[in-house]
Amino acid sequence: MFDGKTIQVTHDKPLIATPQLQDNLLRAAQYRNSRVAQMLREQDCDAVLMYDPINIRYATDSSNMQVWTMHNYERYALVFADQYTVLWDFPHCEHLTEGNAQIDEVRDAICWSFFSAGDRMDERLKVWAAELDDVLKQRVGGPAKLALDVSLMEGAELLGAAGHTFIDGESLMGLAKLVKSDDELALMRHTVSVAEKGMWRMHEELTPGMTENEIWAFMHFENIKHGGEWIETRLLTSGPRTNPWMQESSNRVMLEGELLSFDTDLIGPFGYIADVSRCWTVGHTPPSAEQRELYRNAYKQVHHNIGLLKAGLSHREFSDNAWPIPEQYYKYRYCCVAHGTGMVDENPAIAHAGEDWEKSGYDGVFQKNMVMSVESYIGAEGGTQGVKLEQQVVITEQGCEPLCGFPFAEDWL
Numbered sequence: 001m002f003d004g005k006t007i008q009v010t011h012d013k014p015l016i017a018t019p020q021l022q023d024n025l026l027r028a029a030q031y032r033n034s035r036v037a038q039m040l041r042e043q044d045c046d047a048v049l050m051y052d053p054i055n056i057r058y059a060t061d062s063s064n065m066q067v068w069t070m071h072n073y074e075r076y077a078l079v080f081a082d083q084y085t086v087l088w089d090f091p092h093c094e095h096l097t098e099g100n101a102q103i104d105e106v107r108d109a110i111c112w113s114f115f116s117a118g119d120r121m122d123e124r125l126k127v128w129a130a131e132l133d134d135v136l137k138q139r140v141g142g143p144a145k146l147a148l149d150v151s152l153m154e155g156a157e158l159l160g161a162a163g164h165t166f167i168d169g170e171s172l173m174g175l176a177k178l179v180k181s182d183d184e185l186a187l188m189r190h191t192v193s194v195a196e197k198g199m200w201r202m203h204e205e206l207t208p209g210m211t212e213n214e215i216w217a218f219m220h221f222e223n224i225k226h227g228g229e230w231i232e233t234r235l236l237t238s239g240p241r242t243n244p245w246m247q248e249s250s251n252r253v254m255l256e257g258e259l260l261s262f263d264t265d266l267i268g269p270f271g272y273i274a275d276v277s278r279c280w281t282v283g284h285t286p287p288s289a290e291q292r293e294l295y296r297n298a299y300k301q302v303h304h305n306i307g308l309l310k311a312g313l314s315h316r317e318f319s320d321n322a323w324p325i326p327e328q329y330y331k332y333r334y335c336c337v338a339h340g341t342g343m344v345d346e347n348p349a350i351a352h353a354g355e356d357w358e359k360s361g362y363d364g365v366f367q368k369n370m371v372m373s374v375e376s377y378i379g380a381e382g383g384t385q386g387v388k389l390e391q392q393v394v395i396t397e398q399g400c401e402p403l404c405g406f407p408f409a410e411d412w413l
Contacts, residue, residue: 092108110128133162185371192404195274260282262388302390392404
C-alpha cells in the first residue's frame with residue numbers, strides 16, 4: 001500500500017555516474033552513431049546534416065547550450081554513411097569534445113542567422129555553403145545526396161546549386177532512434193531514478209498553502225543536483241486547473257484536498273528523458289469519491305494499455321484494442337494513447353482509434369527495446385478536476401517492463 005508519509009527521502013547524497021554507467025555511455029554513443037550510418041546506407045544517402053541539438057547529441061554524444069541552440073542555428077554536424085563525423089561547434093568550443101571518439105573533425109561553426117550576421121547574412125551564408133560543399137565533395141567524390149533534419153531554405157538553395165540533392169533527415173533520425181541498445185536503457189533507467197528523486201521530494205514537501213511553482217521547483221532542483229539538464233514543460237496543475245489538461249504551473253496557491261497532477265518531461269543525465277505522470281491530493285488527504293473515480297479510470301486506462309504492448313504488435317492493433325474511454329471523458333482525452341521516448345519524446349505517436357486514427361494515425365510494428373510512455377488524462381467536460389497518469393515502459397518479446405518504480409496510489413482504487 002502506498003503511503004508516502006512513511007518514506008524518508010535523503011537530500012544529501014546525489015546519484016552519481018558510476019564507472020559502469022560511463023562504460024554504458026561509451027557503448028551507447030558508438031551504437032547511436034552506427035545507427036545513423038545504418039539508416040543512411042538503407043536510404044542510399046551519403047550524409048545527414050543536423051542542426052537539431054537532440055539529433056546532434058544522439059549522433060555525436062556532444063552537447064553545448066542545448067536549449068539555446070534549439071532556437072539559434074549556430075551549431076551543426078555532418079555524419080556520413082561510413083560514420084565519418086564532422087562537428088561545427090560554436091566558435092572556440094573545440095575543447096568541449098576533446099577525446100570524443102564519435103567525432104573525426106571539429107570546426108568553428110559559420111553562424112549566418114540574423115542574430116549573428118545581421119545584414120551580412122547572405123555573405124555568411126555563402127561562406128557556409130562553400131565549406132559544406134567542399135567537405136561533402138571531398139568525402140563523396142562529387143555531389144551528395146544529403147538528409148536535412150531542419151528546413152534551411154536559403155542554405156539548401158545554395159547547396160542545390162552546387163549539385164547536391166536532399167531528403168528528409170528528421171524521419172531518418174527518427175528511425176535511427178527507434179530501438180534502444182541495452183546500454184541506452186541503462187542510461188534511461190538512471191535518468192528515471194533521478195526523476196523519482198524529484199517526485200519523492202515533491203511528495204515530501206507538498207503542503208497546503210504552497211504555490212504550484214513552488215512545488216514544481218523541487219523537481220527542477222533535484223534534476224540539476226543529480227546532473228540533469230532541463231525540463232521540457234511545466235505541466236503541473238492543482239484544483240480546478242487540472243481540468244482541462246495542458247495548463248502549466250502557476251503561482252496559484254494550492255488548497256488542502258485538491259488534486260495535483262503533473263508530467264515530469266525531464267531531460268536528465270546523459271540527455272535522456274524521464275516522461276511519467278502521477279497525481280496526488282494536496283496535503284495527502286484521503287480522496288473524495290469523485291477523485292477516486294477519476295483516478296480509477298486513469299489507472300485502468302494506463303494499465304490496460306500497458307498490458308497490450310509487446311514486440312510484434314502493430315500500432316493499429318494496439319490502438320484498436322486500447323482501453324475504451326467512457327463518453328463523459330472522451331472530449332478531453334489525451335492527444336495520443338502512447339508515444340515513443342528516448343532523448344526526448346519520439347516516434348511513434350499512437351493515435352486513438354476512430355476519428356483520431358483517420359486524421360493522424362500511422363501504422364508500424366513495436367520492436368524489442370523500444371521505449372514507450374503510455375498516457376491517460378481523465379477529466380469530464382465541464383468538470384472541476386482531472387487526473388493525469390503516465391508510465392514509461394520498455395518493450396520486450398513477452399510484453400513490457402516499467403522503467404519508473406514510483407508507486408501509483410493503489411489504495412485509491
